[in-house]
Amino acid sequence: MSVILRNGALIDAVPSLLYRAARHADARRLANSRWLLRRKSDGRYLACADQLHVGQEYALARLSPADARALRRFLGDEAFRPGKVPGTQTRRLLDQLGLQAARYGERTGLAWEDEPTSLHGAGLDRYGRPLWLTADTSAAWRRLLDAAADDDIALDAISGFRSHAYQLGIFRRKLSRGQSVEQILTVNAAPGFSEHHSGEAIDIGTPGEPPAEASFEHTDAFAWLGTHAERFGFRLSYPRDNPHGITYEPWHWRYVGGGKSLLLSR
Ligand SMILES: [Zn+2]
Numbered sequence: 001m002s003v004i005l006r007n008g009a010l011i012d013a014v015p016s017l018l019y020r021a022a023r024h025a026d027a028r029r030l031a032n033s034r035w036l037l038r039r040k041s042d043g044r045y046l047a048c049a050d051q052l053h054v055g056q057e058y059a060l061a062r063l064s065p066a067d068a069r070a071l072r073r074f075l076g077d078e079a080f081r082p083g084k085v086p087g088t089q090t091r092r093l094l095d096q097l098g099l100q101a102a103r104y105g106e107r108t109g110l111a112w113e114d115e116p117t118s119l120h121g122a123g124l125d126r127y128g129r130p131l132w133l134t135a136d137t138s139a140a141w142r143r144l145l146d147a148a149a150d151d152d153i154a155l156d157a158i159s160g161f162r163s164h165a166y167q168l169g170i171f172r173r174k175l176s177r178g179q180s181v182e183q184i185l186t187v188n189a190a191p192g193f194s195e196h197h198s199g200e201a202i203d204i205g206t207p208g209e210p211p212a213e214a215s216f217e218h219t220d221a222f223a224w225l226g227t228h229a230e231r232f233g234f235r236l237s238y239p240r241d242n243p244h245g246i247t248y249e250p251w252h253w254r255y256v257g258g259g260k261s262l263l264l265s266r
Helices: 024-031 065-076 088-096 101-108 135-150 164-176 181-185 214-218 220-232 259-264
Strands: 004-007 011-015 035-039 045-049 057-059 118-124 130-133 156-159 201-205 234-236 252-255
Touching: 011 065, 024 045, 035 065, 045 065, 088 101, 088 164, 118 135, 130 135, 135 220, 135 252, 164 181, 201 220, 214 220, 220 234
Parallel strands: none
Antiparallel strands: 004 011, 004 118, 011 035, 035 045, 045 057, 118 130, 156 201, 201 252, 234 252
């Protein structure tokens, strides 16, 4: 059975069975429902529901008028749309931060990354959290893991899909601590421009190694990826001296496809 995340502009819906409620009273509600509805900006649990329809939801939190509106829009329209989530909201918020998307894209050579409206569960990440990826990426990741295991290489995922809202949340937190937009951009891609928004990027690690550190380069796991990952459709996005001016990230791989045919012709 495939496990699906339905992704809206401000709200997402995930299978209840994958998540735990903090409050006892909610735990029972959650356990007896099929979907958990969350606010994307901070992951707050807003409601649960058996079906994604307006009026079927049970609130798990006191909903602000904005939350209630977003929830209605999601259940009434967004929840079953195919394709990509419109990024208009994110672009507007970027403008408010004084960060023009077009100019930023030009300066860094980074592409705008829309979020898919549905993501597939690809097992758990290193921290036991559900790992969300596109269907194709998820399938390729499973094949990659199996092949690595056959060669006695243990890989794990540090992070997969991350939303625009999540990235905006990082910016807001850092701004409120007094950092400037320019300072934040030296470490974090602008919201809308992280490859993780696409559901096609995975930060890969190996047990015993710290997450997302340059030292990953010296592991057997990285050597194995260097030889085999491309056969499964994965490519290192930010090698040393990449044209985007992004620090070398040996852990960050993107599914670019084409791996399957290569695999069959091996
Ligand atoms: Zn990454």
